[in-house]
Amino acid sequence: MLIENYNFGKIRVDGRDYTDDVIICSDGVNSWWRGDSHWVGIKDIKEIIEKKPRTVIFGTGQPGLMKVSKEAKEYLEKLGIDVIVEPTKKACDIYNKLSKKQEVIAALHLTC
Numbered sequence: 001m002l003i004e005n006y007n008f009g010k011i012r013v014d015g016r017d018y019t020d021d022v023i024i025c026s027d028g029v030n031s032w033w034r035g036d037s038h039w040v041g042i043k044d045i046k047e048i049i050e051k052k053p054r055t056v057i058f059g060t061g062q063p064g065l066m067k068v069s070k071e072a073k074e075y076l077e078k079l080g081i082d083v084i085v086e087p088t089k090k091a092c093d094i095y096n097k098l099s100k101k102q103e104v105i106a107a108l109h110l111t112c
Helices: 042-051 070-078 088-098
Strands: 003-007 010-013 016-018 022-025 028-031 055-060 082-086 104-109
Touching (some): 003 088, 010 022, 016 028, 022 042, 042 070, 042 104, 055 088, 082 088, 088 104
Parallel strands (some): 055 082
Antiparallel strands (some): 022 028, 022 104
């Protein structure tokens, strides 16, 4: 999967546009729904955990307003999963680099 473009509210992955928050991994792109759109808790990362990536990259929105809870970060780290949290544009760039070398998942908030 290659992230071709990201702008506020829209992302293009392998020639297809998405306007909802997404989880991107080697086997596809899925919509990512959370109880609170600006907060990531442990219950919001179940799909990520099941795929057992080496690294998870959270994109926190264009200005970086979405927060990843300390509990979610620590839970992933206890499972041996590296965690990167960056504004979505930078998260996309990191995903494209790392996905060529290892199993990585991007969980991206597309707006604020």
